[in-house]
Amino acid sequence: MRRRNPYPGVTRVVDRHGKERWRFRMKGRPSSYLPGPYGSKEFERAYYAALDARIEVAPRFDPGTFNWLVELYRAAPDFQNLKARFQRNLALEMERFCREHGHRSVAGLDAEIVEILIGRKAGTPAAANKLLKLLRRLCTFAVKRKIIRTDPTYGVKPIRYATDGYHAWTEAEIAQFEAHHGTESKAVLAMRLMLYTGAARQDVIRLGWQNVRENLIVYRRHKTGGEAVVRIHPELAEVLATIPGDKMLFLTHTGGRPYKPETFANWFKDQCRAAGLPHCSTHGLRKAGATRLAEHGATEFEIMTFLGHKTPDEARTYVKTANRVRLADSAAEKLLSNHVERLDINRRKALKLKRK
Secondary structure, three states, X not given: OOOOOOOOOEEEEEOOOOOEEEXXXXXXXXOEEEOOOOOOHHHHHHHHHHHHOOOOOOOOOOOOEHHHHHHHHHHXXXXXXXXXXXXXXXXXHHHHHHHHHOOOEOOOOOHHHHHHHHHOOOOOHHHHHHHHHHHHHHHHHHHHOOOOOOOOOOOXXXXXXXXXXXXXXXXXXXXXXXXXXXXXXXXXXXXXXXXXXXXXXXHHOOOOHHHEEOOXXXXXXXXXXXXXXXXXXXXXXXXXXXXXXXXXXXXXXXXXXXXXXXXXXXXXXXXXXXXXXXXXXXXXXXXXXXXXXXXXXXXHHHHHHHHOOOOOHHHHHHHHHHHHHHHHHHHHHHHHHHHHHHHHHHHHHHHHXXXX
């Protein structure tokens, strides 16, 4: 068995005179040759001194600029502790912002300038609000690091706008997708998994028989960490019955390889286009599943469990929408009933007049 190196970073070299020497090399520390025989006290003193040494790295950007602040933030636990996917998206947002404003002073940002920056994107409210969130995140970090005293984004309100977000699949679209691909296809398996479990794209690719507990599917959402517990619907049970019991992933790439969330989303989008549904997406199936539950009288907390959320706030939206539809239907029925009743009364009156 190979012995572990007691002095990591140390390697034996023979110089051009044939003399044995010990070189220390480690990332972030200056390279050096260690004196004395290997393992001697003199050698160890030099080794531990080399371990404690650090290379002073000059900042790549002028201190006080947004480029400099972003570099500090990316190296801090505030950024490092975020989930990898969120890190990637946030890094792209910061890069876009710094391309235009990276050279500007952080201390020079005030509420008026924030309003101007947000106002420039008023035509695309979602992008404007995303920029405000980014500035708020960076300024909160800058206040914590005592780079600025106050947060200039404080009191700046996001732009309000009406949006339904992703398109929720209709019953007709679900039927069209299944008719095109067939119930034995991987496309329908993927669709039913998302529709009947509420799993997002990054969750559905990790589902397998290990998540099945009797007639339930139990999994933890990657985004929120919340636990989702869903009873297996008969239509989902039908397609799961075709999957071998030892399969750890229900959905796999060619050759049994696991999907990446982005790759899976792109593949599923292709299946939607092939079925003549280019406007449909993976997220729209979560909305369709939650909408179905609300329309069948599920409570906010039942929908919250289905979606794997930690609070019922979003579930409340589905319940309110379903209640509005039910009230509208009920009102329409009453109007129609009263209209028919009035017609009947008028008809009886007309008959009486004729008899006279």
